[in-house]
Amino acid sequence: MATVDAAQPTVHATFETFRDELDEHHDRRERLIKTSRDVTILSKKIIFSLHRLLTDGAISLWSPVSTTPEKTSSVRKTDKQFAAVRELFATMQPELQSGRFWRYSRSVSGGVQEYIEALAFAYYLEHHALMPYKVAQETFKGKDGSLFFPLTTEDYLLGVSDLTGEIMRLSITSIGTGHTGLKDVLEVCALVRAWYADLEALTPFVRDLRKKQDVTAQSLQKIEAAAYSLSVRGAEYGLLAFGDFKYGPAPTRDTHEHEDDQD
Numbered sequence: 087m088a089t090v091d092a093a094q095p096t097v098h099a100t101f102e103t104f105r106d107e108l109d110e111h112h113d114r115r116e117r118l119i120k121t122s123r124d125v126t127i128l129s130k131k132i133i134f135s136l137h138r139l140l141t142d143g144a145i146s147l148w149s150p151v152s153t154t155p156e157k158t159s160s161v162r163k164t165d166k167q168f169a170a171v172r173e174l175f176a177t178m179q180p181e182l183q184s185g186r187f188w189r190y191s192r193s194v195s196g197g198v199q200e201y202i203e204a205l206a207f208a209y210y211l212e213h214h215a216l217m218p219y220k221v222a223q224e225t226f227k228g229k230d231g232s233l234f235f236p237l238t239t240e241d242y243l244l245g246v247s248d249l250t251g252e253i254m255r256l257s258i259t260s261i262g263t264g265h266t267g268l269k270d271v272l273e274v275c276a277l278v279r280a281w282y283a284d285l286e287a288l289t290p291f292v293r294d295l296r297k298k299q300d301v302t303a304q305s306l307q308k309i310e311a312a313a314y315s316l317s318v319r320g321a322e323y324g325l326l327a328f329g330d331f332k333y334g335p336a337p338t339r340d341t342h343e344h345e346d347d348q349d
Contacts, residue, residue, distance in 0.1 A: 202245025
């Protein structure tokens, strides 16, 4: 009996240690999830800002921003927002040290994917190319060169996959405003189709990529439908032979031509 009584404090102390470890785990997880949500919100704002620049005509979907200083400055307006996201990553750094990143990677994955989508969108508009993995990884470093936390290949691929949806929305909007012609839409189709084909081979190896691919397929169908409608309308008015047709007012017969017909 004395032996059992003597062992009780040790057992209680052990379970108190377990309790403290679990409390610390849940608190850290909640902090990371909250910060990841803040990253998601800021990243969405960046994407909306880029869409506004395009719809306002400040930059063009199919003209690389880097070719024009004025357009480069327009995209650079989002630099402060990207810096704010990286400040949030810096606050995550202490929480993910000592190998804890892989334990909490799912807690921060959503925000990282949204950030990669915004970063890839801005990179594409500036360089007219898909953002390489190494370029994205460099943005996860602080001023001292230390890595906030690793950028997984899965988060990079899932974020890039979401980019096709933004390009689709931008294309449809540009068609409606007359900023995009048939040639541009066909190029968008080819681009999204190529991305879809390249990522399809990776679906067995990347979690959730199958769902992203289904969304990409829907985006591709919408772009193809827009290209078809634009092509049919151009053919109706006989404008396809005169260059890149864009939506606009229906063509009218010239007044002088009408007078000649009456004569």
